[in-house]
Amino acid sequence: MDRAVNVAAPGQAFKVPPAVFALLRTAERSIPVLILLAAWEAVTRAGMVQLFLLPPLSQVLVRFYADTIDGTIPHHIIETSVTALSGYFLAAAAGVIIGAAMAISRPIRYMVEPLVSLAFPIPKISFMPIFILWFGLDTLPKVLMVAFNCVIPITSATYLGARSIDKYILWSARSLGTQPGRLFWKIVMPAAAPQVISGLQIALPQALIIGIVTEMLTGGDGLGSYMIRAVRFSDSETAFAGILAMLVTGLVYMQIATVIRRRVLRWHAEAAAG
Secondary structure: OOOOOEEEEOOEEEEOOHHHHHHHHHHHHHHHHHHHHHHHHHHHHOOOOOOOOOOOHHHHHHHHHHHHHOOHHHHHHHHHHHHHHHHHHHHHHHHHHHHHHHHHOHHHHHHHHHHHHHHOOOOHHHHHHHHHHHHOOOHHHHHHHHHHHHHHHHHHHHHHHHHOOOHHHHHHHHHOOOOHHHHHHHHHHHHHHHHHHHHHHHHHHHHHHHHHHHHHHHOOOOHHHHHHHHHHOOOHHHHHHHHHHHHHHHHHHHHHHHHHHHHHOOOOHHHHHO
């Protein structure tokens, strides 16, 4: 669907308001999802699968509504969000600083780049038993596991963004006596901002995923624990309600991240491109 829609009429032109256009675009993109949900309901109602393995969507929605009204799902979403976002912000702070330092300092790059390259392909959730051994079963190992998983993509994105800056700009700033701290905040970070924010957006859903997986492994509260307890008691409706809650939470996270990106980069060329 085109971004601008004009409906021509004799002697006049009518332009679809942006809000209406956005609504139409959302409806258009929702068609495949609606088809999938309708097929889910039809298959289960037709008895083509065991209801224990795949309950009807309508029953899942009823359970989701009931557990939302009584506060169960909101409580677990908050617990998961605290874990995921705590680790995420810790990784964001560390990753941006380390990535920018790698870009502007050769000794730091020499020391850190091999470690980042080594850690990038490793399934970092496999370190969870070590984190449990070191930090116990409380919230701390979950937060650190999220941070450990998210810091690598953020560091890489920041490093690549900062390295893409024209070297003559940095040389000119240094020759004019710009202090390292001012160089970092006034030149390096604004120029690298699009790629840094892309790294942060990539890491955000990873934070949610890892947070939920750690809850499944360690127990306590949160969406992961909510789902794994349902599975242990053969309550498939609740397990799928947890998946639905996870989906809604992830969509909200990504929508907020998109809005923040647009606001932070409103001066950038990509904002003008729409």
